[in-house]
Amino acid sequence: MLCVKIKVTRFLNRKVVWYSSRPSIWNCLTTLYKQSTHRKPVLGYKRENFFTKVVDLAQDENQLLASFEKNTSYEIRRAEKEHITTSVELNVEHFKNFYNQFAKIKGLGLLNNSINHYDENLVITKAEYDEKEVVMHSYIIDKSLKRVRLFHSASLFRNVADSQTRAIIGRANRLLHFMDMKYFKKLGFIEYDLGGYAMDTKDEILCQINKFKDSFGGKLKLESDYLPYPMVLISKII
Numbered sequence: 001m002l003c004v005k006i007k008v009t010r011f012l013n014r015k016v017v018w019y020s021s022r023p024s025i026w027n028c029l030t031t032l033y034k035q036s037t038h039r040k041p042v043l044g045y046k047r048e049n050f051f052t053k054v055v056d057l058a059q060d061e062n063q064l065l066a067s068f069e070k071n072t073s074y075e076i077r078r079a080e081k082e083h084i085t086t087s088v089e090l091n092v093e094h095f096k097n098f099y100n101q102f103a104k105i106k107g108l109g110l111l112n113n114s115i116n117h118y119d120e121n122l123v124i125t126k127a128e129y130d131e132k133e134v135v136m137h138s139y140i141i142d143k144s145l146k147r148v149r150l151f152h153s154a155s156l157f158r159n160v161a162d163s164q165t166r167a168i169i170g171r172a173n174r175l176l177h178f179m180d181m182k183y184f185k186k187l188g189f190i191e192y193d194l195g196g197y198a199m200d201t202k203d204e205i206l207c208q209i210n211k212f213k214d215s216f217g218g219k220l221k222l223e224s225d226y227l228p229y230p231m232v233l234i235s236k237i238i
Contacts, residue, residue, distance in 0.1 A: 002121060002142045006114045014231075019145055023226045033226035035149075035193075045226040051199040055192040055218040057185040064181060067217035072174055079175035082129070082168060086179040089124040089136065092116060098136050102154035111152070123148070125180050127172040134169045135176050141189070148184045150195035177216060194218065 002018040015031040017023075023033040028044025035050055057064070065073055089095055096111045103110050115122065118140060127135040138152040155169055181192050194213045197220060198206035 001144065002140065004117050004121070006117045018140065018149075019142060019147065028228045029230055031228060032231065033224075035223040036226060037223060038226075039222070039224055042226060045228055046232050048225045048227065049199070050223045050225045051197040052221050052223065053194040053197050053213045053216070053218040054221050055181065055194070055216055057181060057190050057192050061182060061185075064185075065178070068178075069215040069217075072215040075171045075174045076178050079168075079171035082171070084127055084129050084134075084168070084172045084175055086125060086127045086176050088183075089126045092122070092124065095124045095136055095138060098133065098156075099138075099152055099154040102156060105156075115151075122151070125176060125183070127176040127179075129168055129172055135173045137176060137180060139180070139184075141184075145191070146189045147191040147193060148189045149193035153195075174215075192218075 001020050004016045004018075006014045006016060013030070015027070016034060017027075017031060017036075018034045020033050020036045020038070022038040023031070023036060023042045023045055025043045028042075033045070035052070041047055055064070055067075059067065065076070068076070092115065096115065100110045102108075115138070121141050123139045123141055125137045125139070126133050135153075135155040137150060137154075140149045140151050141147075142149075153173070155173055184192060194216065197213060198210055199220075201207060201210070
């Protein structure tokens with residue numbers, strides 16, 4: 001279980017608890033439970049299904065690559081030949097700037113300082129092509145559960161008009177996922193969570209994201225998000 005305290009205002013903190021076995025009814029005012037293993041209603045919370053794809057990192061690297069769809073394995077090998085490099089990024093502010101460029105193009109919410117509260121439980125990786133950063137990932141890590149979860153993924157290929165370069169950036173993203181899996185595997189993690197799966201969606205973009213995640217194999221997993229009712233009511237008012 002991972003617990004993170006996030007400052008909302010000067011006098012108010014919000015707690016986010018990941019992978020809890022069961023939410024506590026005594027925390028129903030300000031505590032959000034993400035991806036709990038509990039599946040039943042809990043007094044004081046609104047429960048929502050959370051589906052995700054989880055890749056088994058206990059496999060050896062050859063088995064891992066073989067579990068991917070054939071085209072994904074091909075794209076990864078091709079990316080390696082294109083001299084795309086991957087590494088860990090230590091500068092959180094730099095990642096926020098990169099992600100927010102991506103978010104503005106996509107019309108997504110911008111990252112704020114709340115990500116800083118994850119501290120040592122946050123890992124950022126990146127892929128570079130032609131000495132330029134083209135893809136970045138952020139992860140939440142739970143060392144006790146040996147589980148790593150994709151938190152954010154950003155690429156700037158939408159700013160690129162050249163179709164060949166766009167394709168290279170797409171391959172860089174696949175390679176970065178694979179290299180991240182190998183990196184976390186070496187650190188002793190056994191589960192690679194792809195950060196959510198839009199079950200039964202009809203949305204075309206979400207279907208494409210699902211298809212991308214499916215290409216890495218893994219198993220579909222059902223967990224629960226528990227939202228405190230005060231938080232739900234405030235969001236409706238706002």
